[in-house]
Amino acid sequence: MKFRDLGVLAFIIVIVAMLVIPLPTWLLSFLIIINITLSLIVLLTAMNMKEALEFAIFPSIILILTLFRLAISISTTRAILSQGDAGDVIDTFGEFVTGGNILVGLVIFLLLVIVNFIVITKGSERVSEVAARFTLDAMPGKQMSIDADLNAGLISEKEARERRDKVSKEADFYGAMDGATKFVKGDAIASIILVFINLIFGLIIGMLQLGYSFSDAANHFSKLTVGDGLVAQIPALLVSTATGLVVTRAASDGNFGEDVIGQLFSQARLLYVAAGTIFLLGLLTPIPDWITIPVAGLLAAGAYLMSRRKEEDPEELLEMEEELATDTMKSPENVVNLLNVDPIEFEFGYGLIPLVDAQQGGDLLDRVVMIRRQLALELGLVIPVVRIRDNIQLRPNEYRIKIKGNEMARGELLLDHYLAMSPGDDDSIEGIDTIEPSFGLPAKWITEEKKEEAEMLGYTVVDPPSVVSTHLTEVIRANAHELLGRQETKQLIDHLRETHSILVDELTPAPLSIGEIQKVLAKLLKENVSIRNLPVIFETLADYAKLTSDTDLLTEYVRQALARQITRQYVQEGSPLKVITVPAKLEKIIADSVQQTEHGNYLAMDPQESQNVLESIAREVEKVSYMEQTPIILCSPGIRMYLRQLTERYFPQIPILSYNELDANVEIQSVGVVTVE
Template identity: 80%
Template sequence: MKFSDLGVLGAVILIVAMLIIPLPPWLLSFLIIINITLSLLVLLTAMNMKEALDFAIFPSVILLLTLFRLGLSISTTRAILTEGDAGEVVDTFGNFVTGGNIVVGLVIFALLVIIQFLVITKGSERVAEVAARFTLDAMPGKQMSIDADLNAGMISEKEARERRAKVSGESDFYGAMDGATKFVKGDAIASIIMVFINLIVGMIIGMMQLGLEFGEAATQFSKLTVGDGLVSQIPALLISTATGIVVTRAASDGNLGSDIMTQLFSQSKLLYVAAGSIAILGLVTPLPDWITLPIAATLAIGAFLMDRNKKESIEEIQEFEEEIATDTMKSPENVVNLLSVDPIEFEFGYGLIPLVDTSQGGDLLDRVVMIRRQLALELGIVIPVVRIRDNIQLQPNEYRIKIKGNELARGELLLDHYLAMSPGDDDMIEGIDTVEPSFGLPAKWITEQVKEDAEMYGYTVVDPPSVVSTHLTEIIRANASDLLGRQETKQLIDHLRETHSILVDELTPSPLAIGDIQKVLGRLLQEGVSVRNLPVIFETLADYSKLTSDTDILTEYVRQALARQITAQHSNGQPTLKVITVSGKIEKLLADSIQQTEHGNYLAMDPQDSQHILEAIAKEVERVSFMEQSSILLCSPAVRMYLRQLTERYFPQIPVLSYNELDAAIEIQSVGMVNVD
């Protein structure tokens, strides 16, 4: 244990000992001075803190000092009642401070108790109670604000953790202060009781046991009682004042002294008014001019000097800012900072500001947080922070979505309307014709008055925030593979290493580098396969990477290992999976067109044959769509990868599966076949 730890433990043991063991007068005097010193140190610390958490240990300090003070009071009371002597410090306060007048001492003690108990302690108790209540009530809002700033890219993950810890610490601190003020209040009550015990019981003991006359007993024990009361009330008053300062202190960049000077005496015009008022008061009323006029002159001179210093400070700041701006424009770092590109950007016109302005009811920031969480669970990767900013170059109601600096989508919203999508082709409601941005469906912008009629007719009605949230979700989902780079892959590997260290060490950096793993994961995401089940993916890669280093072939092995996941993804819990099969003729054309090179295999098919296959797929997909069936192409494992290469440019939304990627328990039903003549 450290010396400081032993010191604190020893102090606590001493407090307990004071409650039981009689202490000599010289030790009591020493401990009383220590008590006054610690109380003064606590007050100075409270005055110089900038925010509450700078003195987070204060509630515990209040408890320890209160116990210390009560222990001293019990020890001095024991010494007064048994020996009639509590040390030189108590005797000094009883004689010197009160001027030898017991009545004056009792009056001073009574005033100290009234000031502490009825003014400072009572006020501090109420402020601490209100602060604790407001802090706890505001905690959820502060947490949501931190999440919003993190999602908007205004703060980093580290800063968000620090701010969350600060919010939690403030909540704990004010909750503890609410209880700590009860110690201060109880200490004031205990001091009053001990004074009466010392005075009344002391006089009785003095007359009955020590044989003193009534006057002698009253004088001696009154002096000791007043001295003991003063040496206990002065530290208690300091602690009560410190408590009041702490609970009434608002967070700022300076301590109490600097804040008073900068805020109370910051406006020179008010000082001139105060100086004039004091001067007129001295000249018009019988108040002595030798008091009022110097005070007025001091205020006026201070206001004049303040104006001059402020003007000089403003000029210095302007010159400094101009120098910084010039140096910044010349520095090479200024150009380097312009090269960074945000992974995901959402830009909007000024007419859509209410979407993100919480004061106007906007909840887009909260929705983006939920989107990131939803896609993380769905895709198995950490979605980067979405940079949200306004752009005056866009139309007022326009927005656009960019991935790595490239615009991928653009849309327009009418904030005072709803987007209604028809279940059929009939236009049964009036509205502004538009296209639903996420899936390209025909829709209408309708007003609040038409909303109920639209829902009655079977329209799907959504509000503008839901429209843009869905659009953003679909864009991120469709481009998830572009968001997974080597750095993000390294983060996934490090996360997996915490639970499967042996598996990770067997796979990387040999035989597969991070770049190879990133390519496999990227190809899975590109076809909408979640990579959340990393242990299975890494197990498969570890098994087959010894046979081949071709990432395309490794991806096929991984897909087969994820058969149950892929089957559940496309069957939606149904016992039957309806698919469009591929004829043996097309599979033979694909197999014959595979070119093998030392850098991997690729499809080199005759353009006319490719065109015929694509036309046959389009025809079959259109026919199945009229049956309100989803289109899934099913082929043999040997050609699945190449069929996907052929169709991904023209039919990116159509899944291409192989027989080995389907769970044996699922029933497969063919609703069509792709064939060529």
């Protein structure tokens, strides 16, 4: 434990000890000065902070200082009643402040109590209560604003966490301040009670035990009581004032002094008016001119200096802005910032602004949050923030989706219509013909009046926000492998290291580098295989990386290890897996066409044979599509990745599976065969 921590603990222990242990009068005097000093420091700190959270410990400070002040009051009360003396500080306040007049001292003490209790403490308590209530009510809106800025790309994940933490701390602070003001209020009440105790019991003890006459007892104990009350009320008043400053302080770029000078005395014309008013007050009333004229002159001089400064400031400010703009354009950082490319961008025309604007009912920002969560669960990849911006170069109702600066998809929406997709050949609904952007299906834009009719006829009816969110989801899913770079892979590895440190240390940086692991994961994502089960993936890589560094082969081993996951992805419970099979003859042709090089293996098939295979696959896929089945090609493990190389350019969405990637209990039904002539 550090020395300062021990000091704080010792201070708390001293406070508790003061409540029960009699202290010598010289120590009481010393502690009273310490109390006044600490209260003054608290007030100065409150005046120089820019926002409330800079003094987040203030509620606890109020409690400690209140307890310290009450402990001193109890100790001084004990000394007054038992010894008739409470130290030099209290004697000084009793004599000097009151001027030897006890009634004046009592009046001053009562005034301090009234100001502290009724004005400052009562107001601070009310402001704290309202601030706590409004801060808690505003929390959901602030959190949504942070999420909106994060989804729009205006802030980073780190900045979002910092802002959320600040919102949470503000709520905790104002809630604590609401309770801390009750300590200040209770302290003011306790001070009044202690004064009456000192005065009444002092008279009784002075006359009965110390043998004073009534007048001597009243004079002596009244002086000590007033002194004790004053040394308690002055620090209490300082802390109460600091409390009021903290809870009434609005967010600002400056401290209290800067804001007072900059805002209260910022209008030169108002100072001229005030100067004229004070000058006339001296001329037209019996108030002495030697009082009013200097004040009016001081105000006029200040107004003149402020007006001259404001005339010079705009020119200086303009020159500074021009210099700053020039320096910024010349700086290399300005050019470097232009090189940044957003991972995902969603651009839209001005006609689609209601889709994004929450004030007009747009919920696209919230939908993007759900998309990122959904894809994180499905793919095991943290999707980057989607940058959402308007683009006047697009048509009003047009939007486009870009991945790493390249346009990947484009679409058009009619915000006052619904997209209706027919279940078959039914074309009886009137509407504007279009193509559903996510899957390329024929569809129609229909009005809201036609919506119910279309649903009765079996159409799938979707609103525009759902259309664009589905399109964005599919584009991100199809291009997830491009979003996984080495940096993102390093983040996944670090996350896995928290629970599987031995596994990670065995695999990387040797025998596989981060780049090689990234290639394996990207190949899995490219074929729509989730990488969420990283422990299994890394276990497999650790087993086979010692045998080969070919990322294609390692990917095949990983796919086989994920057989159950892949099976669940394509097999519906209770129904067989319908596939297009590859005959042994074609598998032999493909195997014989594989060329082995030092940089890896690749398929070097005769162009005519490749064309025949692709045409045969196209025919079989078309047949399966008519059966309303998802086409899946099944082949042996040895040629799967080469068949994928052959078909991925022409049939990127068709899964190519091997027998080793399917659960042994799965029933397989062949609905087509790739023929070879």
